[in-house]
Amino acid sequence: MNKENLKSQFTFETENYHLKFYLSLILGLICLLIYSLTLCPTVAGGDSGELTTVAYTMGIAHPPGYPLYTLLGKLFTFIPYGPVAWRMNFFSAFASMSASLGLFYCLLTITRNSWASFLAASLFSFSPLIWRYSVLAEVFALNNLLIILFLFWCCRFLLQSYNYKKEETIRSCYMAAFFFGLGLTHHHTFLLVSLPMGLTCLIQQRKILLRPKVLFFSFCFLILGLTPYLYLVVAALRMPVISWSDTSTWNGFWHHFFRKDYGTFRLGAMDEKRQLLQGMIFYLRDTPRELFYLLAPLPILGIFQLWKKVEWRPILWATVSSFLFYLIVFHAMANLPLTRPLFYQVHIRFWQAPNIFIFLWTGIGAYYLFSNFKKEKKVLIPYAVSLAILVQVCVNFKNEDQHENWTTQKLGKMILDVMPNKAIFLSMGDVYTNSIRYLQQCEDYRSDVHVLDRELMKKKYYTTLVNKYFPDLNIPGTSYRPSAADGASSYHLKEFLEANIDRFPIYAANFKKDSYETNDKRWQGTYYRIPYGLVHRFYRKNVPLDLKRYIHDTDIILSNMKLTQFHNVHEGYWEELIANDYENAPYFRARQLMYLAQDNHNQMVLREVIPLMEDIAHKMSNPPWENYKLLGAAYNWLKEKKVGDIKNMLNAWAKYLELAPYDEHDRLSIEKTYKLFSTKLNEFMVKNSHIKNLDNVGVGHQEKADHIYRPNSKAIKAIELPDPVSENSHKVQKKKKEKLSKNFQSK
Numbered sequence: 205m206n207k208e209n210l211k212s213q214f215t216f217e218t219e220n221y222h223l224k225f226y227l228s229l230i231l232g233l234i235c236l237l238i239y240s241l242t243l244c245p246t247v248a249g250g251d252s253g254e255l256t257t258v259a260y261t262m263g264i265a266h267p268p269g270y271p272l273y274t275l276l277g278k279l280f281t282f283i284p285y286g287p288v289a290w291r292m293n294f295f296s297a298f299a300s301m302s303a304s305l306g307l308f309y310c311l312l313t314i315t316r317n318s319w320a321s322f323l324a325a326s327l328f329s330f331s332p333l334i335w336r337y338s339v340l341a342e343v344f345a346l347n348n349l350l351i352i353l354f355l356f357w358c359c360r361f362l363l364q365s366y367n368y369k370k371e372e373t374i375r376s377c378y379m380a381a382f383f384f385g386l387g388l389t390h391h392h393t394f395l396l397v398s399l400p401m402g403l404t405c406l407i408q409q410r411k412i413l414l415r416p417k418v419l420f421f422s423f424c425f426l427i428l429g430l431t432p433y434l435y436l437v438v439a440a441l442r443m444p445v446i447s448w449s450d451t452s453t454w455n456g457f458w459h460h461f462f463r464k465d466y467g468t469f470r471l472g473a474m475d476e477k478r479q480l481l482q483g484m485i486f487y488l489r490d491t492p493r494e495l496f497y498l499l500a501p502l503p504i505l506g507i508f509q510l511w512k513k514v515e516w517r518p519i520l521w522a523t524v525s526s527f528l529f530y531l532i533v534f535h536a537m538a539n540l541p542l543t544r545p546l547f548y549q550v551h552i553r554f555w556q557a558p559n560i561f562i563f564l565w566t567g568i569g570a571y572y573l574f575s576n577f578k579k580e581k582k583v584l585i586p587y588a589v590s591l592a593i594l595v596q597v598c599v600n601f602k603n604e605d606q607h608e609n610w611t612t613q614k615l616g617k618m619i620l621d622v623m624p625n626k627a628i629f630l631s632m633g634d635v636y637t638n639s640i641r642y643l644q645q646c647e648d649y650r651s652d653v654h655v656l657d658r659e660l661m662k663k664k665y666y667t668t669l670v671n672k673y674f675p676d677l678n679i680p681g682t683s684y685r686p687s688a689a690d691g692a693s694s695y696h697l698k699e700f701l702e703a704n705i706d707r708f709p710i711y712a713a714n715f716k717k718d719s720y721e722t723n724d725k726r727w728q729g730t731y732y733r734i735p736y737g738l739v740h741r742f743y744r745k746n747v748p749l750d751l752k753r754y755i756h757d758t759d760i761i762l763s764n765m766k767l768t769q770f771h772n773v774h775e776g777y778w779e780e781l782i783a784n785d786y787e788n789a790p791y792f793r794a795r796q797l798m799y800l801a802q803d804n805h806n807q808m809v810l811r812e813v814i815p816l817m818e819d820i821a822h823k824m825s826n827p828p829w830e831n832y833k834l835l836g837a838a839y840n841w842l843k844e845k846k847v848g849d850i851k852n853m854l855n856a857w858a859k860y861l862e863l864a865p866y867d868e869h870d871r872l873s874i875e876k877t878y879k880l881f882s883t884k885l886n887e888f889m890v891k892n893s894h895i896k897n898l899d900n901v902g903v904g905h906q907e908k909a910d911h912i913y914r915p916n917s918k919a920i921k922a923i924e925l926p927d928p929v930s931e932n933s934h935k936v937q938k939k940k941k942e943k944l945s946k947n948f949q950s951k
Contacts, residue, residue, distance in 0.1 A: 220316075220318065223318045224312060224318050227308070227318050227319075227321075227322045228305055228308055228309070230322075231304055231305060231308055231322060231325055231326060231329075232301055232304075232305055234326070234329075235297075235300065235301040235304050235329050236297065236298070236301050238330070238597065238601075239297035239300065239301065239335075239338050239339055240294070240297060241605075241607060242335075242339050242601070242604055242605040242606055242607055243290065243293050243294060243297060243339045243340075243606065243607060244289075244290075244293050244339050244340045244606040244607070244609050245286075245287075245289075245290055245293075245606075245607060245608075245609070245610065246287060246289045246290065246609075246610055246612070246613040247289040247341075247612050247613050247616070247638070247639055247642045247643075248289075248293070248340035248341065248342075248606070248609065248612055248778070249611070249612045249634070249635050249639075249777070249778025249779060249781070249782070250342070250550075250634055250635070250638070250778050251265075251266070251342065251343075251634060251638065252289075252292075252293075252340050252341040252342060252612070252638065253289075253612065253616075253634075253637075253638030253639050253640075253641055253642040254266065254446070254634070254637075254638040254641060254642075255270070255273065255274075255277070255292065255341050255342065255343065256277075256288060256289050256292040256341045256642055256646065257446050257638070257641045257642050257645045257646055258270075258274055258277075258446050259273070259274050259277030259278050259280075259281060259292060260278070260281050260288050260292075260645065260646050261444055261445060261446055261645050261646075262274065262278060262439060262444060263439065263444035263445065263446035263447050264436060264439055264440060264444060264446070264447040264448050264449065264451060264460075265446075265448065266448050266465075267448065267449070267460050267461070267462075267463040267464070267465055267466060268391075268392060268460060268461050268462075268463055269433075269436045269448075269451065269460055269461070270343055270390060270391070271389055271432040271433055271434075271435040271436050272346070272386065272389045272390045272432045273343050273346055273390055274435065275432060275435060276295065276346070277292055277295055277341075280292060280294060280295040280298070287646070287647065288642075288646040288647070289341065289613075289642060289646065292341035293339060293340050293341050295341065295345075295346075296337065296338050296339065296340060296341055296342060296344075296345040296346075297338050297339060297345075299338075299345035299346045299348070299349045300329065300334060300335075300337075300338035300345040300348065300349075301329070301338075302349050303328075303345065303348040303349040303352050304325045304326070304328060304329040305325070306349060306352035306353055306356055307321075307324065307325045307328055307352050307560070307563060307564065307567075308321045308322060308324075308325035309321075309356065310352060310355055310356040310359055310564065311324055311325065311564065311567040311568070311571075313356065313359055313360055313363065314359055314363070314516065314519065314568065315567065315568060315571040317570075317571040317574060317575070319570075319574060319585050319586065319589050320567050320568070320570035320571035320573075320574055321567055322589060323566075323567065323570050323589045323592060323593065324563050324564065324566045324567030324570060325563070325567070326589075326593040326596070327495060327499070327563060327566060327592065327593065327596050328559075328560070328563040328566075330593070330596045330597050330600055331494040331495070331559065331563070331596070331600070332493065332494060332600050332603065332604065333494060333552065333553070333555060333556050333559060334348065334556060334559070335600055335604040336604050337553065337556065339604065339606045340606060342553075343390065343391055344391075344553055344556050346390060346391075347387075347390055347391040347393065347394060347556070347557065348556055348557070348560060350383060350386060350387040350390055350391075350394060351387065351394060351397050351398075351557055351560055352560060353383045354380060354383040354384060354387055354394075354397070354398055354401070355397075355401070355523075355560070355564070357376050357379040357380040357383060358376075358380050358401050358402070358405055358522060359519055359522075360372075360376040361373055361376035361377055361380055361405055361409070362405060362408060362409075362518040362519055362522065363515065363519075364376055365408070365409045365412060366515045366518070367515075370412075373409070373412060374412065374418060377405075377412070377413060377418060377422060378421055378422060378425045379425075380402070380405070381422040381423070381425040381426045381429070382425040382426070382428055382429045383429065384398050384402065384426060384429060385425070385426040385427065385428065385429020385430040386429035386430075386432070387429075388429070388430060389429065389430055389431075389432040389433050392463070393530070393534065393554060393557055394557075396526075396529060396530040396533050396534060396557070397526045397529075397530055397557055397558075397560075398526075399529070400522070400525040400526045400529040401522045401523070401525070401526045403525075404518065404521050404522040404525055404526075405518075405522065408518045408521075433461075436451040436457060436460065437451060437452055437457065439451070440452035440456070443668070443669060443672060445645065445669070445673055446641060446645065447665075447669060448460065448465075448660065449465075449663070449665060450665040456665070477539065478535070478536055478537065478538065478539055479535055479538050479539065479540070479542055479551075480532070480535045480536045481535075482542055483534075483535035483538055483542065483551070484531060484532075484535055486542060486548075486552075487531060487535075487555060487558075490552070490555075491555070491559070491562060494559055494562065495562075495566065496595060496596055496599050499566065499592065501569070502565070502566040502569035502570055502573070503562050503563075503565035503566050503569055504565075504569065505568075505569030505572050505573065506564070506565030506566060506567065506568035506569035506570075506571075506572065507520065507524070507565055507568075507569075508569075508572070509568050509569065509571065509572040510523075510565070510568060516568075523561045523564060523565070524561075526561065527558050527561040530557055530558050531558055534554060538551060538554075545775045545776030545780070546776050546777075546778075546780075546781060547776075548776055549776035549777060603774065609779070611778075611779045611782055611783075612635065612639045612778065612779075612782070613639065613642075613643070615635065615636070615639050615738075615782050616636075616639030616640045616642065616643045616649075617643065617649065617650075618737060618738070618761075618764065618765065619636065619639075619640060619713070619737070619738060619739055620640060620643065620644075620649065620650040620653055621650070622711070622736050622737050622738075622739055622761060623650075623653050623709065623711055623739075624709055625652050626652055626653070626654070626708055626709075627653050627654070627708060627709045627710070627711055628653075628654045628656065628677070628704060628708045628709070628710045628711065629653055629654065629655045629656070629711045629712070629713075629739070630656055630658050630661075630710065630711070630712040630713070631655055631656065631657055631658065631712075631713055631714075632657070632658045632659060632712075632713055632714040632715075633713070633714045634778075635778055635781060635782060636713050636714065636738075637655070637657050637659075640653075640655050641655070654674050654677060654708070656670065656674075658684065658712075658721075661683065661684035662683055662684050662685065663683060664682045664683050666683075667679050667681075667682055667683060676707075677704060677708075678703040678704055678707075679695075679700075679703075680695040680699045680700060680702075680703045681693055681694045681695030681699065682694060683695075684696075684697075684700070686721045686723065686724030687723065687724065696724050696726060696727075697721070697724055697726070697727045698724075698726045698727035698730065698731070701727055701730075701731055701742055702730075705731075705742060705744065709741060710741070710742045711736070711739045711740065711741050711742070712733065712739065712740050712742070713738060713739045713740070715733075715740070727742075729745075730744065730745060731743065731744055731745060732745055734749070734754065734796045734800075735758070735789065735792040735793050735796055736757070736758060736761060737758070737761040737762065737765060737789055738765075738785050738786070738789055749800065751797075751800060751804075751806070751809055754797075755797070755809075755812070758793050762789060762790055762793065765786045765789055766786075787824055787825070788824075788828075790816065790819075790820055791817075791820050791824070791827070791828065791830075791831055793816075794813055794816040794817045794820060794831075794834075795830070795831075795834055797809060797812070797813045797816070798810070798813045798817070798834055798837075798838050801813055801841075802841055807842065807843055807844075810838060810841055810842060811842070813838055814835070814838050814839065817831060817834065817835045817838060818835065818852075821835065821856075821859075828863075829859075829860050829863035829864040829865075829868075832856045832857065832859040832860035832863065833856075833857070833860045833864065833870070833874070835852075835853075835856040836853045836854070836856035836857040836860060836874075839852050839853035839856065840853055846899060847885075847888075847889075847899050848899030850881075850885055851885070851899065854878060854881065854882055854885065857874055857877075857878050858878065860874065861874065861875055861878065
């Protein structure tokens with residue numbers, strides 16, 4: 205009898221071992237296969253270009269530096285297949301696959317149920333957030349892996365200590381200490397998960413952990429895990445081309461480590477209010493989608509089961525405390541405006557860490573569910589698990605498929621192709637700067653262009669880098685400060701232009717109204733800038749622009765900017781940001797041509813601009829109200845107007861009044877003008893109704909019959925540089941309007 209029992213137990217354990225092995229193998233292969241099929245083939249948006257370039261060139265990434273990611277990523281750049289960006293994207297896929305296997309074995313350690321563990325790990329792998337950051341180069345896949353490894357060893361520690369396995373408990377303690385240190389060398393949010401979990405282990409087993417020998421070796425393993433940070437010091441000594449800070453100095457290292465450029469206890473470098481309550485509500489609202497809603501009750505069952513089993517209760521306290529601590533502290537520090545889609549997508553990336561606990565509880569809930577199946581129905585478990593995984597993959601496949609996403613690479617090439625040889629490009633923004641960094645450093649594409657990051661130009665260390673890699677440039681100070689006074693050690697844009705524009709063509713991107721450069725207008729007295737696609741080129745005001753050549757060149761540029769090339773554009777994604785810039789580029793070109801035509805009194809160019817702006821109004825999905833305002837002004841600036849031109853002008857301003865904000869500074873004047881001359885035009889049409897093709901009837905020269913209100917040019921140009929219209933200006937316009945009205949009545 206005893207022999208039969210032993211034989212039966214041996215057979216069960218052998219079969220269970222084989223099931224674990226085959227399921228883990230299937231899980232790993234499925235993850236790698238589907239991630240590879242949906243992998244982004246080149247550089248992606250956001251930080252992807254920077255992280256890829258830093259790993260390839262062994263540089264220093266943005267704070268806190270990500271030394272572990274850089275070192276591991278460098279190994280993947282040696283894969284003899286595909287471009288560098290694909291290899292780094294595959295690094296994320298490999299890290300996510302490893303994280304899924306880690307979660308599988310973590311659940312096996314707790315439940316001893318292979319199918320429940322397989323279900324939870326698979327659902328985790330193909331949940332929207334995890335999948336999204338598994339197919340492009342980002343730091344989150346590796347962060348998930350480190351969190352799961354730390355969780356695995358903490359769970360083993362708690363279970364082994366409950367079962368009085370002293371040696372195994374201490375070994376698990378050392379491994380947890382090592383991964384605690386290793387996790388801190390990657391992403392700071394790791395601390396929000398590991399700190400409450402580590403404290404729970406300490407409280408539960410303080411007699412073991414507070415022994416001097418255990419404390420000493422735990423500390424040694426912790427320090428061992430932190431050693432990748434030495435890379436930042438060593439890398440800074442050779443001043444790599446992509447380097448955010450001088451981390452070779454004591455102050456520079458800690459400045460970078462504590463993210464002081466962004467704010468140590470803030471998510472973004474902006475003065476927005478914290479989003480604790482709103483962020484928590486959004487998390488609770490969106491999390492069920494990660495389990496395609498139908499399986500959302502499973503985590504609740506899992507928490508119930510953890511409470512039910514006494515030996516699992518320490519795991520309950522550890523995971524729940526980490527989950528709540530992360531959500532509360534993270535959302536208390538998060539200061540991105542969640543009402544803006546792009547910032548919302550940036551924010552929710554950080555929900556991947558607490559979602560790990562959701563899927564851990566899902567696996568335990570599945571174990572509870574499967575254990576209550578009747579014996580004859582347990583044969584259905586593999587089919588139910590396979591169906592759930594298949595549904596998860598099918599539901600999310602289309603949205604997360606990035607295998608045709610060339611958007612960011614095309615953006616970088618298009619920007620670089622606009623510029624002539626040896627040009628200077630003053631870049632700004634992650635999408636623009638990082639895509640170009642990647643192309644120049646990793647693919648050696650247009651490396652002749654001098655690319656300067658205006659954000660990093662504020663640092664004195666960056667000036668040293670520029671002098672090393674671009675010795676032919678003249679940097680007129682120690683750091684770029686738009687608010688710097690003339691003659692100060694720092695310099696502003698006008699000083700930079702004066703030092704370099706005679707030797708290099710200078711381009712720039714993203715001069716936005718809300719940037720720190722808004723108040724620096726000193727350069728505008730001597731220089732002006734005009735758009736070439738997505739970038740602007742600076743010219744001296746005393747240098748005439750060849751309008752025919754400009755129109756010809758920009759026609760070629762805009763013809764290559766086709767919205768049809770964009771793949772999988774969703775609200776808030778980086779691709780949507782690029783698509784919006786593409787769509788707005790024709791408007792900015794037409795607006796600039798209109799200004800030039802008006803300034804140079806060029807009626808021929810003005811006649812060419814009007815169809816362009818009409819075309820924009822019809823083709824853009826959401827034309828800006830400024831387009832209609834300027835379109836109406838363009839018709840008004842025509843010297844030889846026809847009745848049809850006046851109708852079109854009033855139609856454009858009618859659309860402007862519908863879309864423009866109520867506090868727009870020209871709205872009141874245009875509204876009064878619109879009402880007045882709509883009435884006058886109707887009277888004119890009634891009196892002359894006997895004339896055929898009335899729209900083609902001319903109304904005389906502007907000087908003789910300017911009966912339509914013309915906003916002054918400063919007010920129109922104020923769209924780009926807001927400046928309220930003075931009371932005197934309104935008085936002058938009022939007098940002009942009265943005089944023109946009398947002229948119209950007399951005619």
